[in-house]
Amino acid sequence: MDMSAHFSIEDDGSGESWLVLSGPLLVSTVGQIDEELAAIDQPLAAIDLAQVEEIDTVGAWVARRLSRQHDARIVHASDKAQRLLEALDGAQSDETSLRPPRVPVWQRVPAAMGEKVFNARTGILGVVAFLGRVLIGFARLARHPGEFPYRALVRQMELVGVAALPIIGLMSFLIGIVIAQQGAVQLSQFGAETLTVNLVGRITLRELGVLMTAIMVAGRSGSAFAAQIGTMKLTEEVDAMRTIGLSPIERLVIPRIVACTFMMVLLGFYASVVAIIGGAVIGQVSLGIPFLTFLERIQEVVPMYDVYVGMIKAPVFGLIVALAGCYHGMQVAGNSEEVGKRTTMAVVSAIFAVIVIDAFFAVFFTEIGWG
Structure with missing residues (x-):
């Protein structure tokens, strides 16, 4: 045939x-x-x-x-x-346009904004529910401290803190150099180059040291939290943990939150110190201020409450970064594309929240006389 x-x-x-x-x-x-x-x-x-x-x-x-x-x-x-x-x-002919009709922009934009605002309630409820589960997990581990995953905590402290020392040290050192160099250029117009010490010391200990460290940790560790937990959700490892009686919140989320919160304090202080050293190097090279004299002047011109301000901000920023990463990781569902989407959302939301909270801190500390 x-x-x-x-x-x-x-x-x-x-x-x-x-x-x-x-x-x-x-x-x-x-x-x-x-x-x-x-x-x-x-x-x-x-x-x-x-x-x-x-x-x-x-x-x-x-x-x-x-x-x-x-x-x-x-x-x-x-x-x-x-x-x-x-x-x-x-059916449509070859010449027929395949593009759907578009409503005018003055209708489309408000409609999209309204939809996002309306859908935001789901996100808010999800965050509140996640925080509730975290608090319940902390309460249970406080009653049974022997069940706390100490090994996981130490491992996360190593990943979040120790492994980040080189990149945060380099970043802070360069930021200190930039602040000192640019500050000296501007202050030289008024014959006040020596005030570069005040500028470097106060801005790094109070603001930039902790803030830049939080942004770096959000991009480095916050994204890792979201990707790791999200991948475990896709491969059903999280469901397997629940099946054998283990709490994913206690085993996956809480060690990361504690490690990130604690290590942010150390990383923030470390970043501030390295930034001051970077400023001292510029002082020695460009301003004629001896290295040790620069460091001694830091102790004289920087009030102690500037150190307290940075150390108060650090754990709050670490908590925000860890919560954002873990929350978005736990929301992964469907396919691998969701992992990338949630990882991006974790980094963006953490950095945005850190900057907003930093602005509130600035106003608050100014009002109580620590400005």
Whole structure:
């Protein structure tokens, strides 16, 4: 049995040319003659489907394309072929735009904003529920301290703190250099280059040391928390933990929160000290201030409450970063694309929250006289 499609061009006796298709006109056979059909350049009056044994949607589409191309009619189509052709006529033509209608921008933007605000309640309820589970987990571990995952805590402290020392040290050192160099350039206009010591000491201990460290930890550890927990959710490891009676909050979330909160204090202080050293290097090289003299002046010009301000901010920032990373990791569901999406959301929300809280801290400490 011949399972290939054929065609021929015949004269109907009145001087008009008919394209006669024969054999099965199916997706598996029409490709054999499609290029030859497309190359036909002589005018056709009709396309004859009388000898077509079988036809599917692709075959009907080829016949309809030829009829439009040559402005020819289709004749002798079987009932099945006729139904397919009518279905194709009812569908969109090749020239029809596939773009959906767009509402005006002055309607689209408010509608999108309203939808986001309305959907925000789900996110707020999710965060509150997550915080509740975390507090319950802390309460249970406080009653049974022997069940606290100390090994996981030490491991996370190593990953969040010790492993971050090189990159945070380099970042802080360069920030100290930039602050000292730019500050000296501006202060030199007033003959007050020596006040560079005050600038470097106060801004690093009070603000930039802790803030830049929090941003770095959010990008480094917050994203890792979201990706690790999210991957465990996809591979059903979290469900397996629940099945064997282990709490994912106690085993996965709490060690990360405690480690990030505690290590942020050490990393923030370390970053401030390294930034001051960077400023002292510029003081030695560019300003003629001896290195040790620069460090001694720091003790004289920086009030102690500036150190307290930085150390109060640090654990709060660490808590925010850890909560954002763990929360978004626990929200992963569906597919691997969700891991990347939630990881990005964890970093963005943590950095945004840290900057907002830092602004509140600035106002608060100014009001109590620590400005």
